[in-house]
Amino acid sequence: MSEEKILTKEIIIQEIPKFDDAVDLSQYTQIDDDAAESLSKCKHLNAERWGNCGAELSLDGLTQLSDAAAESLSKNEGNLLLDSLTELSDAAAESLSKCQGDLFLNGLTELSDAAAKSLSKHEGDLLLDSLTELSDAAAESLSKFKGKVLGLDGLTELSDAAAESLSKFKGKVLGLDGLTELSDVGAESLSKLKGEYLYLRLNGLTELSDAAAESLSAIKGELSLESLTELSDAAAESLSARKGNLLLSSLTELSDAAAESLSKFKGEVLDLDGLTELSDVGAESLSAIKGELLLCSLTELSDAAAESLSKFKGEMLALTGLTELSDAAAKSLAEMNAMTRELSEAAVEQISAYR
DSSP states (O other), X not given: OOOOOEEOHHHHHHHGGGOSSEEEOTTOSEEOHHHHHHHHTOGGGSHHHHSSSOOEXXXXXXXXXXXXXXXXXXXXXXOEEOTXXXXXXXXXXXXXXXXXXXXXXXXXXXXXXXXXXXXXXXXXXXXXXXOOOOOHHHHHHHTTXXXXXXXXXXXXXXXXXXXXHHTTOOSSEEEOTTOSOOOHHHHHHHTTOOOTTOEEEOTTOSOOOHHHHHHHTTOOSEEEOTTOOOOOHHHHHHHTTOOSOEEOTTOOOOOHHHHHHHTTOOXXXXXXXXXXXXXXXXXXXXXXXXXXXXXXXXXXXXXXXXXXXXXXXXXXXXXXTOOOOOHHHHHHHHTSOGGGEEEOHHHHHHHGGGO
């Protein structure tokens, strides 16, 4: 059993001056109410000293927090890290919602509806990545969250009602990486998320129905599906209509039909870093992409594929996994604009003879 280390007012007076704008007190497992109050009055932590925001305060070792201590810590002006707390009282949640910086509560395994309602009023980022379930009422409350980042990466399932509620989220990043499946109804609800700069993380999904893909294609911001290992031709056709970034870095193969569909992709970044092979037809299709195309797991290219990709006119083509090229392939890639290609050291060395 690990030894309890209690953070006291006397320790704070001694330790705080040793830190700059990031105060790490994560070795302590408990905090006295007097110590928490002392931290709330500490000029070393306030925004006046550090500019627009206060110093970051890491209390990641705390395993419990009294309501009085939470009330004191709520006055912190910088980021507050409390990732070892596994539970939080409703009163403590109400207090912590007033923190001005980002709030890290990644140890919480459950959250009451009342606590969710309180935390939804927090205006900084809110990270709750150990929650494995979320009631419909809690989801409804968190949909009103006003911060930029809402991390719910621990959720393993999401009811259709909760998905409908979270579709009202108005922030920038919604993390749902723990979901391994998403119903068609849930996908249709999440497709209502607004914002050109939204980032929706669904990196736990290993499969995606054609209907879900069609729904998610409506999201304007970045869509991350980095655990998908397969993509149907119909799904590729739907996702090609997206204008935001599309991250599919676990796909290991891509049909020619899917490649043809994705050639119409209008977003800034298409991440296909998991592909280990690419047909000549697929290469010809993907060469039409206008944004950034990431193909960093390809270790070889046929002469025909290299010839096609040499005509790439997009922002950037990344081929950093190439290990060897034929003379013809090297000559083709050498004709590319150096500003629009990113190659492995081996490939750069090979093409240097043709520049």
